[in-house]
Every structure is written in structure tokens, then in C-alpha cells.
Amino acid sequence: MNSRNPQLNENGALQHLLTTEGLPVSVLLHILDTAESFVGVTERDVKKIPLLRGKSIFNLFFEPSTRTRTTFEIAAKRLSADVINLNIAVSSESKGETLLDTVNNLSAMNADMFVVRHAQSGAAHLIAKHVRSDIRVINAGDGSHAHPTQALLDMFTIRRYKREFRNLRVAIIGDILHSRVARSQIHALTTLGVPEVRVIAPKTLLPKMVERLGVHVYHTMEKGLKDIDVLMMLRLQNERMTGANLPSFEEYFKYYGLTPEKLSLARRDAIVMHPGPMNRGVEIDSAVADGKQSVILPQVTFGIAVRMAVMSILAGNQT
Amino acid sequence: MQLPDAEELFQILAKKIRSAGIQNIALVGIHTGGVWLAQRLHQELDIQHPLGMLDVSFYRDDFDKRGLHAQVKPSEIPFDVEKSNILLVDDVLYTGRTIRAAINELFDYGRPGRISLAALIDRGGRQLPITPQYVGAKLKIPDNQMLELQRDDNDKLSLKIYDKTSNHE
Numbered sequence: 097m098n099s100r101n102p103q104l105n106e107n108g109a110l111q112h113l114l115t116t117e118g119l120p121v122s123v124l125l126h127i128l129d130t131a132e133s134f135v136g137v138t139e140r141d142v143k144k145i146p147l148l149r150g151k152s153i154f155n156l157f158f159e160p161s162t163r164t165r166t167t168f169e170i171a172a173k174r175l176s177a178d179v180i181n182l183n184i185a186v187s188s189e190s191k192g193e194t195l196l197d198t199v200n201n202l203s204a205m206n207a208d209m210f211v212v213r214h215a216q217s218g219a220a221h222l223i224a225k226h227v228r229s230d231i232r233v234i235n236a237g238d239g240s241h242a243h244p245t246q247a248l249l250d251m252f253t254i255r256r257y258k259r260e261f262r263n264l265r266v267a268i269i270g271d272i273l274h275s276r277v278a279r280s281q282i283h284a285l286t287t288l289g290v291p292e293v294r295v296i297a298p299k300t301l302l303p304k305m306v307e308r309l310g311v312h313v314y315h316t317m318e319k320g321l322k323d324i325d326v327l328m329m330l331r332l333q334n335e336r337m338t339g340a341n342l343p344s345f346e347e348y349f350k351y352y353g354l355t356p357e358k359l360s361l362a363r364r365d366a367i368v369m370h371p372g373p374m375n376r377g378v379e380i381d382s383a384v385a386d387g388k389q390s391v392i393l394p395q396v397t398f399g400i401a402v403r404m405a406v407m408s409i410l411a412g413n414q415t
Numbered sequence: 416m417q418l419p420d421a422e423e424l425f426q427i428l429a430k431k432i433r434s435a436g437i438q439n440i441a442l443v444g445i446h447t448g449g450v451w452l453a454q455r456l457h458q459e460l461d462i463q464h465p466l467g468m469l470d471v472s473f474y475r476d477d478f479d480k481r482g483l484h485a486q487v488k489p490s491e492i493p494f495d496v497e498k499s500n501i502l503l504v505d506d507v508l509y510t511g512r513t514i515r516a517a518i519n520e521l522f523d524y525g526r527p528g529r530i531s532l533a534a535l536i537d538r539g540g541r542q543l544p545i546t547p548q549y550v551g552a553k554l555k556i557p558d559n560q561m562l563e564l565q566r567d568d569n570d571k572l573s574l575k576i577y578d579k580t581s582n583h584e
Contacts, residue, residue, distance in 0.1 A: 126485060133470065133489040142523040145473040412482025
């Protein structure tokens with residue numbers, strides 16, 4: 097079996113960004129450090145640099161998303177790339193074209209980079225395997241598998257507020273079972289050296305053998321939030337819920353919704369994160385979402401800088 | 416090849432800038448050597464405007480060939496560029512492409528009233544129509560060699576020459 101990480105070229109440079117799993121710490125830090133300089137760019141009057149001028153970036157969204165697609169679009173435009181948005185849920189797939197046919201057609205239009213979101217786990221990997229070697233692929237979320245740019249922007253946010261990873265206790269709270277964000281976060285956090293990652297969720301919302309990812313499992317907020325520095329809330333994925341995972345949203349909120357009372361169980365300087373869009377009153381109380389420990393809006397701002405960093409690193413790395 | 420003493424060159428450069436008597440000047444150093452020099456000049460010439468720093472990596476014209484440098488440092492222009500009188504500072508002036516990138520970047524912060532250029536060493540070999548106003552020394556360096564400014568733990572500046580084939584850039 098070929099053991100080489102399909103995301104890296106022979107020199108260990110990032111070729112595609114498909115998952116945070118298996119990425120070396122040096123690659124993660126290079127992305128975070130590069131993003132740091134893009135934050136400066138996004139704060140200027142002219143929020144644009146000429147780095148990717150003349151490059152064509154295709155946003156291939158096989159699954160509806162406004163927020164993520166928009167942040168990728170803004171990131172690409174700030175790098176001076178041309179962005180083409182394709183909402184394929186209502187386009188060729190409904191006419192029966194296969195995923196790879198779609199990609200081949202777009203490659204023939206001289207695409208330089210694909211940003212892919214797909215309901216099927218592994219879709220971005222499949223595309224990366226089949227595209228011409230000079231095309232770059234970024235996974236913008238595949239099924240319940242991975243969402244690496246979200247995890248990277250979360251890491252960036254944590255580093256901004258907490259400086260160091262090696263002395264932190266981090267809790268990921270909510271629907272771990274359906275969450276590609278949680279998986280990518282766990283891999284990134286452990287690679288960056290966070291000594292204690294906890295997941296807090298009811299049994300029905302945890303994948304089997306989640307401990308194998310190196311996390312500590314808690315079923316109550318009371319125990320799980322003690323001494324926590326960073327709370328990473330997850331969105332309750334009602335559209336992915338099949339069957340009776342939950343009795344009701346009210347009951348979920350009662351036990352796992354983040355209220356000011358529950359937040360007070362964590363460290364006093366703990367930060368609260370959420371990948372959005374939030375279900376207020378389901379997984380998070382408005383008083384917390386809008387409170388002074390919340391860094392949810394800065395996450396959105398940093399997300400653009402992080403996506404700029406990923407795009408420019410990929411575009412600059414030779415095949 | 417006998418290289419001149421960087422500290423002496425710095426004094427020559429500072430003297431030339433001082434005797435030009437330019438008013439209300441703002442300094443912008445180009446990472447990394449240019450920033451060291453700009454920091455020193457900022458003290459030496461008692462400049463009022465806070466010091467600016469540029470990392471021109473995002474504006475380079477060889478991004479397609481070289482990709483992104485491992486450590487891009489944030490650019491920081493802590494004064495209003497609009498109508499300002501900017502002195503760009505770099506260590507070694509060669510092809511002029513770095514200066515082109517720096518000027519482009521400055522214009523993304525605003526429209527400067529004037530930009531002039533100071534370099535510790537002008538090694539010739541220009542590929543663009545760029546001329547420095549202040550130079551510490553002119554040196555003839557073969558094309559297959561790199562000239563680099565270095566700084567030791569006591570902030571002392573020195574010059575080092577490499578063959579281009581080695582890993583130093």
C-alpha cells in the first residue's frame with residue numbers, strides 16, 4: 097500500500113488540503129503563520145494582494161452552504177484570483193453527470209484550484225486523485241468526514257487568544273457523531289500538542305470508539321467543563337439526524353446547551369467558539385453567544401485569512 | 416573578496432540621509448535586513464513617524480516559481496501613507512524587483528506624496544528602472560554570488576557572500 101499522504105508532494109509540501117489527519121505539525125504551523133500576515137492585509141483599506149492574479153478557482157458546492165462558500169470566495173478574491181461559483185446540487189448532477197465528469201469538464205476550462213463541498217465522505221479525495229497534477233484541491237467539507245479549513249481557523253483563533261497549545265484543556269461539545277468539524281478539530285489539536293482534548297456529548301451523539309482518536313469522553317457538562325480553557329461548540333445537525341438520536345431540542349438544551357451557568361464551570365478566562373451557523377437556544381444560549389467570552393465573530397474574520405493562507409500555499413507549491 | 420565593514424557603511428548611509436535634510440520623513444524597512452537598518456536609522460535620525468515594515472512576499476513576481484517563503488512576516492505601516500514622504504530602506508539593491516514589489520505594496524495602503532530609496536549596498540545588475548537616492552557603497556558582485564546582511568546577538572551588522580548554488584538566499 098502506498099503510505100505517502102496524498103496531500104503532500106515528494107518534498108513533503110502541501111499539494112491538496114483534504115483533511116487535518118496525518119498532516120505534520122510543520123505544515124499546520126506554516127499555514128497558521130502565513131495566515132497571521134494575511135490578517136494584516138484584511139485590515140487594510142485595500143484588502144487585496146496580487147498573489148493569485150490570473151488563477152481560476154472553482155467553488156464546487158455539491159451541498160448547499162452560504163457561509164463557507166462566501167468565505168472561500170472572499171479569500172480568493174482578496175488574493176486577486178478569479179472565482180467561479182458552481183452550485184452543483186441544482187446543476188449537472190441532477191442531469192446525471194458523474195462527479196468526475198463534472199471535474200474533467202471544469203479542468204478542461206483551465207481551472208487551477210477546486211474548492212469542494214460534498215455530502216459524500218471522500219469526495220474531495222476522489223477528485224484530488226483524478227485531477228491533473230497541476231490542479232489543487234481544497235476540501236470544504238465532505239460528509240461527516242473532514243472540514244480542514246474550519247479546524248485550521250479554529251486553531252488560529254485558539255492561538256490568537258491563548259498563545260500556546262501545549263498547556264490547554266479543550267472541550268468539544270455537542271453532536272460529535274455527525275460532525276466533520278469535530279473530527280478535523282481533534283486531529284489538529286492533538287497534532288499541535290494540546291495535552292487534553294475532551295468531547296462532551298450524550299452517548300447517542302458520539303461515534304463508536306471515539307476514544308481511539310485520543311480524546312477523553314464526558315457525558316455531562318458539569319464534569320466535562322471543569323478546568324477547561326477552550327470550549328468548541330458544535331452545531332446540532334438537525335438535517336443529518338436520522339432516527340431518534342435526541343428526545344427533543346428542549347431537553348438537549350437543558351443538559352448540553354451552553355448557558356452562562358454552565359460556562360461558569362470552565363476556567364474564568366475560557367473562550368467560547370462555534371463554527372456557525374448557531375442554533376440559539378439549542379446548543380448555545382444567546383447570553384453566551386453574544387457574551388464577552390465569545391470569540392465566534394473573530395473566528396469568521398480569521399477564517400478568511402486562514403483560507404487565503406491555504407490557497408496561496410497550495411498555489412505556490414510545485415507539483 | 417574583501418567585503419567592507421557593514422557598520423562603517425551604515426554610518427556613511429546615515430550621514431548622507433541626514434545631510435540631505437529631508438523634512439517629515441517616514442521610514443519603511445524591507446524585511447529582514449532592511450528592517451534592521453531602518454530601526455537603526457529611525458533612532459539615529461530621530462524620526463517622528465513610527466517605523467514601517469514590509470514583507471514583500473505577497474507582491475513578488477516570482478511567486479509562480481518559488482512559492483511562498485516559509486516565514487512571511489506581517490507588513491506593518493503604522494502611519495498614514497496618503498501624501499506621506501517615505502524613505503524605503505533595503506540592505507542590498509540588486510535587480511530592483513524587490514523595490515518594485517515594495518512600491519506596489521505601499522500603494523495599497525494609500526497614495527504616498529513621495530517615495531525615495533536608501534540601500535546599504537548597490538551591487539548593480541538592475542533589471543528595472545530603479546535608482547537609489549542614498550547608498551552606503553557600490554560593490555561589484557558576480558552574478559553567481561549572493562550578498563547578504565547579517566546581524567549578530569549584539570546587533571552588530573556584517574556582510575556575507577555566498578555562492579548562489581548553496582542553500583543560503
